[in-house]
Amino acid sequence: MTDDSHDAIIIGAGFAGMYMLHTLRERGFRAHVYEKGDDVGGTWYWNRYPGARCDVESLYYCYSFSEELQQEWRWTERYPSQPEILRYARHVADRFDLRRDISFGTTARSAAYDEDADEWVLTTEDGARTRARFLITAVGCLSATQLPDLPGRDSFAGEAYHTGRWPHEPVDFGGKRVGVIGTGSSAIQAIPVIAEQAASVTVFQRTAQFSIPAHNHPLSDEEQRRVKADYGRLRAEARMSHSGILSEQREEDPLELPAEQVRAELERRWAIGGTTFTATYEATLRDPDANALSAEFVRDKIRATVDDPETAELLCPYDHPIGTKRICVDTDYYATYNREHVELVSLREQPISEITPRGVRVGDREHEFDVLVFATGYDALTGPLTRIDIRGVDGLRLRDKWRDGPRSYLGVANAGFPNMFTITGPGSPSVLSNMIVSIEQHVEWIAEHLEHLRETGTRRCEADPAAEREWAEHVNEVADETLFPQAASWYMGANVPGKPRVFMPYIGGVGVYRELCDEVARQGYRGFHLTAAG
Structure with missing residues (x-):
């Protein structure tokens, strides 16, 4: 049974999912969030270990989209603790009335693209199904915990x-x-x-x-x-x-x-x-x-x-x-x-x-x-996505596409997965940056893209395989100019047995990346196949 229908389904109610919801609502889209936890906060809802604290200073680890919000909230320490960040996330949810469009305690089991309807069908753990034109993943980069495979x-x-x-x-x-x-x-x-x-x-x-x-x-x-x-x-x-x-x-x-x-x-x-x-x-x-x-x-x-x-x-x-x-x-x-x-x-x-x-x-x-x-870390960047059964055109599974390492266009879109957008995915600055800055840039770029699709009567948007391949080559080339690939790091997937050793984030810089994304948009979303309705 199909329980509901929306313009956009968002998976995750952390900082990315909350801002995506707010931004789409402001621009006239019907959006709904599905969140595994019982409240907002994402990483900061789950990571409650002793001493948990952000490594970005609090005055900059916060949203900038609302002048009133950034002026009214008072941080107490240079580096914010987990409880304080969670209080901030809850304050944002209350201030912008976000909870009415969030289903808490709801795990996304699968998402499949219906080619006939040009829609995504999300299925939750309890079997409920929801349809939407767009699927937006806001699952975080460090949310899939990794346990060592030790005997006993x-x-x-x-x-x-x-x-x-x-x-x-x-x-x-x-x-x-x-x-x-x-x-x-x-x-x-x-x-x-x-x-x-x-x-x-x-x-x-x-x-x-x-x-x-x-x-x-x-x-x-x-x-x-x-x-x-x-x-x-x-x-x-x-x-x-x-x-x-x-x-x-x-x-x-x-x-x-x-x-x-x-x-x-x-x-x-x-x-x-x-x-x-x-x-x-x-x-x-x-x-x-x-x-x-x-x-x-x-x-x-x-x-x-x-x-x-x-x-x-x-x-x-x-x-x-x-x-x-x-x-x-x-x-x-x-x-x-x-x-x-x-x-x-x-x-x-x-x-x-x-x-x-x-x-x-x-x-x-x-x-x-x-x-x-x-304290064994995470299946970073790809794990939060591949642990959901996401299937695109012809039933292609995202985890199969990424078997030899993640490949995406700009870290935000994937060939073979129309109308799907990934916030701070592999191939974007994400974990090499202040995540809030990268989240706001991605959310705003995705929202503007969706507005463009609406205004032009475009029903289906998909990354071009050639553009995706060129972007992946660029990500690797930029990484190879640095010392980063020399380390067996979780940036390379080295902490997960059997995971391909590929440098996953984009190291060219937040500012450079923003300019590249803006140039793609100015050129009518170069690198995307856009199909008009009908």
């Missing part, structure tokens, strides 16, 4: 949690022995907080990560007033910047500067903190020797922080250039290993052999725990 993984008799699917009620670590598997961004945020409560914490590390101090602090009224008074200029600059995050970048080659001058500049950036540390010098992500200067600087900081030299060396990354895996931002992560009840176990030479009912076995040693925390 489900045999553990204690409490077990994944950082990406944390319980909504607080987890009590008091007096408990806790094992943490993984040392990515989620673990780096969670471990110091867990260590404040637990009787013992054992961290299992396969790959050491570079992390920069957050230097988080409460936001003063004066700081907020100063930024908000200049929002117009700051937002405009962010939209045309490389990452959507404003930062200074020195164009000098650090290899041609006196060593003490380079170190002084790195010290200054370290004192500022945050992800823009790797943007100190333009050459850092292109020249291995320039990269080595920043990498060794951070390793020196780790050695100076961690008391035990052996532990410090284990925490020093050597297997990838700094910045080619998502740089982490922390509060007291490295210093946490100076606590007597915190132990680091390296899995580099000897991996986990099995999960047992009592804990984790590495070699001949069984580590016993009351709680296991899997």
Whole structure:
């Protein structure tokens, strides 16, 4: 049975889905959102692990489409915590009356293109079906959790949690022995907080990560007033910047500067903190020797922080250039290993052999725990989409099309999948940027595209295979000009066994990408096949 019909179906009620809904409603489209969770927030609805915090500053990790909204909301800290971001998302939903067009607790099981009707048919887990001319995915880039395929993984008799699917009620670590598997961004945020409560914490590390101090602090009224008074200029600059995050970048080659001058500049950036540390010098992500200067600087900081030299060396990354895996931002992560009840176990030479009912076995040693925390990340960028059974023309499944790696046009459309648009999909800046900046750009571009289709009487819009192929080649070419492909990162799908090693996001820059998309639109949506009604 078909329960309802809309102009557009949107999957996901995170920041992308909420803004897509609001924008389409403002432009006269009938849109409806289907959301797996019981409330808005997306990533920030699910990621409730201890210490969960955004690595983009709060005054810029928020919508810019409404002047009243950005002026009225008051952030409390430099880097917003998960509870505060979720409160903000709920405020937006209430302020713009979004919930009336969102079906919560509703999982999209499949979406199939009906070629005769030129419509998409969405089927939910409970079997309900909905039709719409357009399908828009707003499922997020980091929403498909990834668990390691370890023998006995489900045999553990204690409490077990994944950082990406944390319980909504607080987890009590008091007096408990806790094992943490993984040392990515989620673990780096969670471990110091867990260590404040637990009787013992054992961290299992396969790959050491570079992390920069957050230097988080409460936001003063004066700081907020100063930024908000200049929002117009700051937002405009962010939209045309490389990452959507404003930062200074020195164009000098650090290899041609006196060593003490380079170190002084790195010290200054370290004192500022945050992800823009790797943007100190333009050459850092292109020249291995320039990269080595920043990498060794951070390793020196780790050695100076961690008391035990052996532990410090284990925490020093050597297997990838700094910045080619998502740089982490922390509060007291490295210093946490100076606590007597915190132990680091390296899995580099000897991996986990099995999960047992009592804990984790590495070699001949069984580590016993009351709680296991899997901080093992996500099937990034593609996983949130391929875990839905999406079928286009002739029943082509998206997961089959992407079997050898994702290919899309502009990261927003796919050949063989007419009238389907993907917000911050593979092939767009997405995870290499301030996600809010990229979300707003995609939502506005998609909405304008749909308006164009409506005004021209176009019934079917599909990316051209040749345009898609050219874009994929461009994405790869731009990536190959950098050091990014040298790292076995989740940008490359390296954290998921069997996943193709393809650099998935577009690294050409947020501003460059915006100009390319605008040029496509000015040329009548070059690269799309547009079919008129009838």
